[in-house]
Amino acid sequence: xxxxxxxTDTTPDTRVGAQLAAQRRRRWRDRAIGFGAVMxxxxxxxxxxxxxxxxxxxxxxxxxxxxxSLTVDGTxxxxxxxxxxxxxxxxxxxxxxxxxxxxxxxxYERAAWVLEPYVNGLYAAPTIAFLPLVTLWLxxxxxxxxxxxxxxxxxxxxxxxxxxxxxxxxDYLEPAASMRASEFQIFTKVILPAxxxxxxxxxxLSVGRAVVGVVVGEFFTRQSGLGGLIVQYAxxxxxxxxxxxxxxxxxxxxxxxxxxxxxxxRLAPWKESERDPGI
Amino acid sequence: MTPETAAxxxxxxxxxxxxxxxxxRVERDRVTAVEALxxxxxxxxxxxFVSVIGPSGCGKSTLLRIIDGLVxxxxxxxxxxxxxxxxxxxxxxxxxxxxxxxxxxxxQKNVEFGLELQGxxxxxxxxxxxxxxxxxxxxxxxxxxxxxxxxGMKQRVGFARALTMDPDIILMDEPFSAVDEQTRELLxxxxxxxxxxxxxxxxxxxxxxxxxxxxxxxVIVMGARPGRIVETVAVDLPRPRTSAHxxxxxxxxxxxxxxxxxxxxxxxxxxxxxxxx
Amino acid sequence: xxxxxxxxxxxxAIAQARNRRNSxxxxxxxxxxxxxxxxxxxxxxxxxxxxxxxxxxxxxFWRGITDPRARLWNGFLQTMSVLVPGFLISCxxxxxxxxLMGRINAVYRALDPFVTVFYNTPRVALVPILMLWLGIDNTxxxxxxxxxxxxxxxxxxxxxxxxxxxxxTEPARSMGANEAQILRLVIVPAALPFIIAGLKxxxxxxxxxxxxxEYFSSISGLGGLLQSASxSYNMxxxxxxxxxxxxxxxxxxALLGWIERSASRRYR
Numbered sequence: 001x002x003x004x005x006x007x008t009d010t011t012p013d014t015r016v017g018a019q020l021a022a023q024r025r026r027r028w029r030d031r032a033i034g035f036g037a038v039m040x041x042x043x044x045x046x047x048x049x050x051x052x053x054x055x056x057x058x059x060x061x062x063x064x065x066x067x068x069s070l071t072v073d074g075t076x077x078x079x080x081x082x083x084x085x086x087x088x089x090x091x092x093x094x095x096x097x098x099x100x101x102x103x104x105x106x107x108y109e110r111a112a113w114v115l116e117p118y119v120n121g122l123y124a125a126p127t128i129a130f131l132p133l134v135t136l137w138l139x140x141x142x143x144x145x146x147x148x149x150x151x152x153x154x155x156x157x158x159x160x161x162x163x164x165x166x167x168x169x170x171d172y173l174e175p176a177a178s179m180r181a182s183e184f185q186i187f188t189k190v191i192l193p194a195x196x197x198x199x200x201x202x203x204x205l206s207v208g209r210a211v212v213g214v215v216v217g218e219f220f221t222r223q224s225g226l227g228g229l230i231v232q233y234a235x236x237x238x239x240x241x242x243x244x245x246x247x248x249x250x251x252x253x254x255x256x257x258x259x260x261x262x263x264x265x266r267l268a269p270w271k272e273s274e275r276d277p278g279i
Numbered sequence: 280m281t282p283e284t285a286a287x288x289x290x291x292x293x294x295x296x297x298x299x300x301x302x303x304r305v306e307r308d309r310v311t312a313v314e315a316l317x318x319x320x321x322x323x324x325x326x327x328f329v330s331v332i333g334p335s336g337c338g339k340s341t342l343l344r345i346i347d348g349l350v351x352x353x354x355x356x357x358x359x360x361x362x363x364x365x366x367x368x369x370x371x372x373x374x375x376x377x378x379x380x381x382x383x384x385x386x387q388k389n390v391e392f393g394l395e396l397q398g399x400x401x402x403x404x405x406x407x408x409x410x411x412x413x414x415x416x417x418x419x420x421x422x423x424x425x426x427x428x429x430x431g432m433k434q435r436v437g438f439a440r441a442l443t444m445d446p447d448i449i450l451m452d453e454p455f456s457a458v459d460e461q462t463r464e465l466l467x468x469x470x471x472x473x474x475x476x477x478x479x480x481x482x483x484x485x486x487x488x489x490x491x492x493x494x495x496x497x498v499i500v501m502g503a504r505p506g507r508i509v510e511t512v513a514v515d516l517p518r519p520r521t522s523a524h525x526x527x528x529x530x531x532x533x534x535x536x537x538x539x540x541x542x543x544x545x546x547x548x549x550x551x552x553x554x555x556x
Numbered sequence: 557x558x559x560x561x562x563x564x565x566x567x568x569a570i571a572q573a574r575n576r577r578n579s580x581x582x583x584x585x586x587x588x589x590x591x592x593x594x595x596x597x598x599x600x601x602x603x604x605x606x607x608x609x610x611x612x613x614x615x616x617f618w619r620g621i622t623d624p625r626a627r628l629w630n631g632f633l634q635t636m637s638v639l640v641p642g643f644l645i646s647c648x649x650x651x652x653x654x655x656l657m658g659r660i661n662a663v664y665r666a667l668d669p670f671v672t673v674f675y676n677t678p679r680v681a682l683v684p685i686l687m688l689w690l691g692i693d694n695t696x697x698x699x700x701x702x703x704x705x706x707x708x709x710x711x712x713x714x715x716x717x718x719x720x721x722x723x724x725t726e727p728a729r730s731m732g733a734n735e736a737q738i739l740r741l742v743i744v745p746a747a748l749p750f751i752i753a754g755l756k757x758x759x760x761x762x763x764x765x766x767x768x769x770e771y772f773s774s775i776s777g778l779g780g781l782l783q784s785a786s787x788s789y790n791m792x793x794x795x796x797x798x799x800x801x802x803x804x805x806x807x808x809x810a811l812l813g814w815i816e817r818s819a820s821r822r823y824r
Contacts, residue, residue: 121802124760126801128764129779131771132798179367208676212679219772231684234684246685249681305573310570353565
């Protein structure tokens with residue numbers, strides 16, 4: 001009897017503890033598997049690099065050495081700086097353009113009528129195809145690169161903002177109207193905070209696209225930055241060096257995406273359960 | 280159809296006069312007209328608690344929105360203290376079925392919202408909000424966000440927000456329909472408690488007969504298609520009411536009568552529909 | 557309400573709805589006209605190196621499809637011959653891998669790290685090394701298309717499959733459905749919106765990447781035409797392949813949207 005009482009007293013605690021421990025174990029196991037997978041990829045790279053001529057693929061450790069030497073001689077730092085300037089300027093411009101147009105379309109039916117066909121069209125179209133136009137109009141330096149980033153990255157932000165404004169429905173507007181909010185107050189105190197998580201979700205989708213835009217811009221306008229390095233090393237068959245900027249780009253994309261994701265959770269904890277379906 | 284319950288010589292707090300509202304749904308060139316309200320009139324005395332019940336689709340929520348001024352009536356008018364209304368005002372506040380809280384605002388900030396819109400100084404609105412949060416029993420939750428609260432707590436925040444506006448009339452739109460049965464009863468008792476203290480005029484929309492009868496001085500029973508008042512039932516139970524009254528024979532009697540009335544309204548509406556079809 | 561008043565209100569509602577429809581059509585039409593007109597005027601006023609008028613682009617397009625020397629048909633077919641097989645292979649691979657990863661935990665754990673790494677790698681950055689490995693013929697471009705398109709399809713299919721709650725699979729299982737039946741009758745229909753969204757995303761990436769690959773190798777396809785036109789500073793000729801590529805994206809996207817709508821109508 002005493003034993004039964006004792007066990008009912010402690011069971012919930014121990015059960016919770018056991019569950020937490022199991023969860024922790026699972027998390028560590030998943031991390032270990034992820035780490036193992038990356039190690040495997042690197043091992044295959046290393047072995048394949050030894051089996052093929054260097055102009056085709058050089059082993060992973062050479063890329064590590066190249067990473068070191070390119071960092072030390074400043075090449076990599078300069079290129080990364082150049083790319084980041086284009087990336088951040090492009091993303092900032094995308095947010096401004098996307099949010100403004102998205103708000104216009106969401107708030108004013110007529111703006112949506114007029115703009116929606118073009119926005120949908122440009123979203124579905126490979127806007128990269130307008131690259132020659134951009135270079136012919138804006139030249140070869142920083143402006144066309146930023147323009148290309150915006151052309152590629154603006155649409156997820158725009159569409160998400162628009163969708164966000166459209167879902168700011170009666171549930172948020174009616175109480176404000178009942179409490180006699182002015183049009184300006186509805187805008188600043190209801191609509192803007194309500195769409196923030198949508199804008200962030202759009203931005204998260206835009207980061208990957210923006211990195212592509214930076215690379216394309218740096219490939220095809222005046223070569224510069226990390227994209228320029230890729231073309232330069234590929235052209236001279238220096239495959240060990242060539243993978244350095246690629247790896248940096250992967251890291252930039254991953255870090256920025258998870259940073260935006262983190263901000264999204266911090267700024268809109270009530271949206272935690274909602275995922276974007278990858279559109 | 281409705282006998283006047285009390286011959287009032289003074290101006291009623293709220294007078295709803297012959298409200299009509301028809302909604303049209305247009306698809307291509309086919310128009311379906313839904314007559315949500317077909318001439319609704321009633322009055323509410325100052326400090327009175329009136330419940331409105333009716334089957335779904337009887338326009339009771341539309342009626343509440345017309346009283347608040349969120350929706351314009353096609354015909355008729357709403358008068359507060361004898362003055363005809365033209366839109367939402369600070370003399371009325373709504374407690375919404377869906378709570379109507381802003382997820383990016385804390386409990387404190389949600390309760391302050393109405394005062395913030397009016398430009399009430401920070402210190403004053405903080406103090407008033409705090410007082411009403413305490414009144415609904417949520418002290419200590421000021422800095423929580425709505426998603427951290429249960430449904431019942433959310434609705435108490437909604438109620439505190441309405442109280443903080445210090446309106447004469449509180450309009451409640453099925454406020455407890457999204458919470459579970461036990462919480463609902465506690466909330467009802469708490470509402471009565473606060474109402475006894477504050478002496479506000481309340482119009483309470485619900486689809487629960489028990490709730491309507493337990494809370495109100497009078498129950499307005501509505502029928503559907505078009506929405507109209509079938510009968511007004513006076514609830515002559517003593518105040519203050521407690522959970523003990525829930526099982527009183529008198530309440531059950533009134534409840535049965537209200538249910539009969541409601542059912543008659545539903546059957547009439549059905550017959551009317553079949554007659555049209 | 558009196559019957560005349562009701563009738564008047566009804567007439568008003570109809571008129572309002574019709575007005576709304578008409579003004580929408582009018583607004584779209586007027587904007588398109590204004591846009592074309594502005595394009596024409598700006599094009600005529602500016603140097604042909606910077607801008608071609610709308611009429612010039614139409615003329616150039618006409619020349620492209622009638623004059624074999626313009627290589628427009630050729631370019632279009634080359635791009636399609638890379639895009640279509642590449643995208644179809646990506647669809648098949650992506651959906652199969654996505655479903656397997658979504659249904660079988662071991663597969664998920666084994667593949668997820670690789671999918672995450674490649675999903676987040678800017679695919680265009682790999683174009684130069686792939687050219688080195690695979691040459692500049694269609695094999696290269698097909699591989700590039702698959703690399704670009706397959707990962708979003710995998711990720712979306714996977715998300716869709718994992719998103720399906722047990723409230724959908726449990727009834728089927730309790731009625732004795734086997735894994736294959738559950739897959740065909742429950743999982744795929746329920747995950748379809750996600751899968752289609754993934755296909756749209758994959759298509760966008762495929763198109764972008766094929767253009768970059770062609771532009772980079774500059775000898776084939778619409779991307780190649782784009783590149784050669786831009787070096788000849790002929791704006792009208794730049795616009796034509798760009799517009800065709802844009803139209804391809806819009807049309808295939810619309811097709812996928814149509815498939816999703818008609819499929820989901822059938823399931824409902």
